[in-house]
Amino acid sequence: MAIHNTLSRSHGIVKWSEITRYMDTHRQTDSHSRAYIIARVFNIKVHDFIRFLKEDKTFGGVETYLYTIEFHKRGLPHCHTLLWVSAADRVKIASDVDKYITAELPNPITEAELYETITTCMIHGPCGPLNNYDHFSVIYCFSVRLAIHFCCGTLHDTLRSAIPSKSMANFGLPVPSANLIGVLRNRKLLEEMSYDTKELLKQHNDQVPKLNNDQRLVYNKVVTSIENAKRILIFVYGHGGTSKKFLWVTILSYLRSIGKIILVVAASGIASLLLPSRKTAHSRFKIPIDLNNKKSCDIKKRTFLGDLMQCTTLIIWEEAPMSDRRWFEFFDHSLRDVLDCDEKQFGGMSVLLGGDFSETLPVLPKNTRFEIIALTLPSSYLWSYFIVHFLHTNMTLESSNTISHGSMTLSDFATWLLAIGNGHIGVPDKDDPRDSSWIRIPSSLLISLSPDSLQTLIYFVSGDDTLNEPTATLLSARAIVCPTNNSANEIKAHILKMVTSARVYNSTDTMQPNGKHTSDLEGLYPIEYLNQLSFPGIPPHELLLKVDCPIMLLRNISQREGLCNGTHMIVSQLLPCVIEATIITSTSIGKRVYIPRIKFIHNSSDLPFIFSRKQFPVKVCYSMTINKSQGQSLRKIGIYLLQPIYAHVQLQIQFKFLDSEQIRATLNLFSVF
Structure with missing residues (x-):
C-alpha cells in the first residue's frame, strides 16, 4: 500500500481561554493545582483535533490514525498524532509541505489575532526565578556543566528580521496564491504554457487558407469540438505527402493561441523531430518498455506529469499505426485514473491520431503476420470509438x-x-x-x-x-x-x-x-x-x-x-x-x-x-x-x-x-x- 505518514502534535496550554475562564470564575490563580480541569479541556480539544484532521481532510483522505498522550516536565499533557494519508494526497515535493506549514511569525498589525495566538500558545516564555519548574533551571545546567546557551526569549533568526523589508501585501498589491506557485514550479506545465500567442495566431492565419477540403473538414471538426468543450476521438488516415503535419501545426497554432494546452507526440524519435514538441509517446507518457508485465503508464496523480494531464485539452499522436495497441490501452487506463473518469475512453480527453496503415506496422521480432495484426490499433477495443477521416490529395506532388x-x-x-x-x-x-x-x-x-x-x-x-x-x-x-x-x-x-x-x-x-x-x-x-x-x-x-x-x-x-x-x-x-x-x-x-x-x-x-x-x-x-x-x-x-x-x-x-x-x-x- 502506498500510504504516507504525517505527524501532528497538540500541546496542553494553561493559557487556553477555557482554562483561564474557569480560573477567573472560581477566583483561582494556580491552574497547575487543577489538573483535572486541564485534562478535561485537553481531552475535548484532542477529539476536536482528530475530527478536524479526519472530516475536514486537512492533509487529505485519512486511511487511519494513531495518537498517544505524554506529559511534559511541567506536568502538562502532550499529544502525538500519526496519520496514514492516502497515496493520492501524500506529500511528494517541498511545495506540498509549504501548503500546510509556515515557519514565520504573522504580521502583528495586519494579522493581530493570529500573531497573539502564536506568540501566546506556541512560543516559550522567558526563563527566570518564577519559572524554575516550567523550564530547565539555568543554575542547575551550569552546575552539571551542561553546555547549553540560554537567553531571555526566543530568537527570530529570519531574513525578514535581519533585513527590514516589505512584501506586496504592505502596498495593497495581490499576493501570489499557493495554486499559482505550484504551477510555476511545474516545469512540464510551464513548457506547454510558454508560447507567443500573437506569433501563433499569425502563423495560423497564414496557414488556414492553404488547407484543402479534406484538411479543412478535420480542422473545423477538431476546433469546434474543443471550443464547445466536447470530447472527440479522430483518426486521420493520410498517405505520405498528404501534409498531415501541416494540418497538425495549423490546429496547434490556433488552440495554443487561445490558451489551450495541446500535447503532440510521435511513435518514433525521428518522426518526433518534425513536430513542434519533439517528444515520443514513450518519453511523454512514460509507456513501459516491457509490455507483458504492466497494465498502465507511469502517470500518477499529484505529480508534475499528472497535473499536466489534468490541464491538457487535446493530444495529437503522429505515426499511430507504428504503435503497439497496448500503448494506447495502457495510456487509456492511466488517464481514466488520473482524470477520475472511469466510464469514458482516455478519461474523457480528446485524442487526434494520424498515420497510414499501408506503412510500417509495429515491429515485433519473430512474430507471424497474424500476431502483428493482432497488436495493431484496429485490433484494440478503443478503435471502434474513433471517427476516421481520409486525406486524399498528395500535396507534395x-x-x-x-x-x-x-x-x-x-x-x-x-x-x-x-x-x-x-x-x-x-x-x-x-x-x-x-x-x-x-x-x-x-x-x-x-x-x-x-x-x-x-x-x-x-x-x-x-x-x-x-x-x-x-x-x-x-x-x-x-x-x-x-x-x-x-x-x-x-x-x-x-x-x-x-x-x-x-x-x-x-x-x-x-x-x-x-x-x-x-x-x-x-x-x-x-x-x-x-x-x-x-x-x-x-x-x-x-x-x-x-x-x-x-x-x-x-x-x-x-x-x-x-x-x-x-x-x-x-x-x-x-x-x-x-x-x-x-x-x-x-x-x-x-x-x-x-x-x-x-x-x-x-x-x-x-x-x-x-x-x-x-x-x-x-x-x-x-x-x-x-x-x-x-x-x-x-x-x-x-x-x-x-x-x-x-x-x-x-x-x-x-x-x-x-x-x-x-x-x-x-x-x-x-x-x-
Whole structure:
C-alpha cells in the first residue's frame, strides 16, 4: 500500500481561554493545582483535533490514525498524532509541505489575532526565578556543566528580521496564491504554457487558407469540438505527402493561441523531430518498455506529469499505426485514473491520431503476420470509438507537374504509388500465373543492370560534389534506400573506399551470465568471438568513420537537442572520447553536437549470455533501410534491391518519400516485380 505518514502534535496550554475562564470564575490563580480541569479541556480539544484532521481532510483522505498522550516536565499533557494519508494526497515535493506549514511569525498589525495566538500558545516564555519548574533551571545546567546557551526569549533568526523589508501585501498589491506557485514550479506545465500567442495566431492565419477540403473538414471538426468543450476521438488516415503535419501545426497554432494546452507526440524519435514538441509517446507518457508485465503508464496523480494531464485539452499522436495497441490501452487506463473518469475512453480527453496503415506496422521480432495484426490499433477495443477521416490529395506532388527523368505524369505517378501500397497493382508470375503480387517498375525509373550498376547508382544520388565536399544541404536531401541492413552495409563499404582519411574506433565487448548457463563463458566464448557479433541497432566492433561523412544516430540521447534515433549528422571532428558532428535533419540543422560512447545491452534467448558493447551510437549513413527512411522527405533517392521485398508497403515507402525531383532504382533481375 502506498500510504504516507504525517505527524501532528497538540500541546496542553494553561493559557487556553477555557482554562483561564474557569480560573477567573472560581477566583483561582494556580491552574497547575487543577489538573483535572486541564485534562478535561485537553481531552475535548484532542477529539476536536482528530475530527478536524479526519472530516475536514486537512492533509487529505485519512486511511487511519494513531495518537498517544505524554506529559511534559511541567506536568502538562502532550499529544502525538500519526496519520496514514492516502497515496493520492501524500506529500511528494517541498511545495506540498509549504501548503500546510509556515515557519514565520504573522504580521502583528495586519494579522493581530493570529500573531497573539502564536506568540501566546506556541512560543516559550522567558526563563527566570518564577519559572524554575516550567523550564530547565539555568543554575542547575551550569552546575552539571551542561553546555547549553540560554537567553531571555526566543530568537527570530529570519531574513525578514535581519533585513527590514516589505512584501506586496504592505502596498495593497495581490499576493501570489499557493495554486499559482505550484504551477510555476511545474516545469512540464510551464513548457506547454510558454508560447507567443500573437506569433501563433499569425502563423495560423497564414496557414488556414492553404488547407484543402479534406484538411479543412478535420480542422473545423477538431476546433469546434474543443471550443464547445466536447470530447472527440479522430483518426486521420493520410498517405505520405498528404501534409498531415501541416494540418497538425495549423490546429496547434490556433488552440495554443487561445490558451489551450495541446500535447503532440510521435511513435518514433525521428518522426518526433518534425513536430513542434519533439517528444515520443514513450518519453511523454512514460509507456513501459516491457509490455507483458504492466497494465498502465507511469502517470500518477499529484505529480508534475499528472497535473499536466489534468490541464491538457487535446493530444495529437503522429505515426499511430507504428504503435503497439497496448500503448494506447495502457495510456487509456492511466488517464481514466488520473482524470477520475472511469466510464469514458482516455478519461474523457480528446485524442487526434494520424498515420497510414499501408506503412510500417509495429515491429515485433519473430512474430507471424497474424500476431502483428493482432497488436495493431484496429485490433484494440478503443478503435471502434474513433471517427476516421481520409486525406486524399498528395500535396507534395501538387508542387510539380512531371516526374523528372521520365514521361510519367503527376497523376499517373500518384495513382501508381497508391496502387502499390494498397496491393492493387501487379503482374502474373511466369511460373505461377495465379500469383499476381509481382510489380513491374517503369523502365524510366530503372538503371540498367551491369557490373557498374551500384557505382552508377551512387554517383546518381551523391555525385562528386556530395562525396568530396559534403554539406548539410546536399546530404539531407538525398539517400540510397535498401530493404536490409546487409545491403546498406555493402553500399557503405563501397563509398568509404572512395574517400580517404579514415579512423577506426574499436568497441569494448563483455558478457555476463543470464542465469541459465553458469559454465565457463570466457573459455567458451573468447573476446574475438564477441567482436564478430553483430545485432540490429548496435554498431559494429570496428567503427570506420571519416571527417565529412554522414552518420546516423542509433539511440535517443536528447530529444530537446534533436538527438534521436535516426538523426542524420555530418562528422566534423574525430576525437578519442567523443565525436563532434553537425545535425543535418529536422529543425536542428546546423547545430553542433558531441556524441559520447554508450553501452548497448543485447539479451536474447538465442545467446547463452547477456552481451554488452560500449561503442559510439552511430553508423555511417550513405544509405538507410526502408524503416529508417519512413517519416523523411528526400529530393533525390536511389533504391537498391537485391532480393524481393516481403510487402508492397516497403516498396511504396521507398517511392513515396520523394520530393518530386529525381528517383532511380537498381534492381537484381530476379527481384524486378
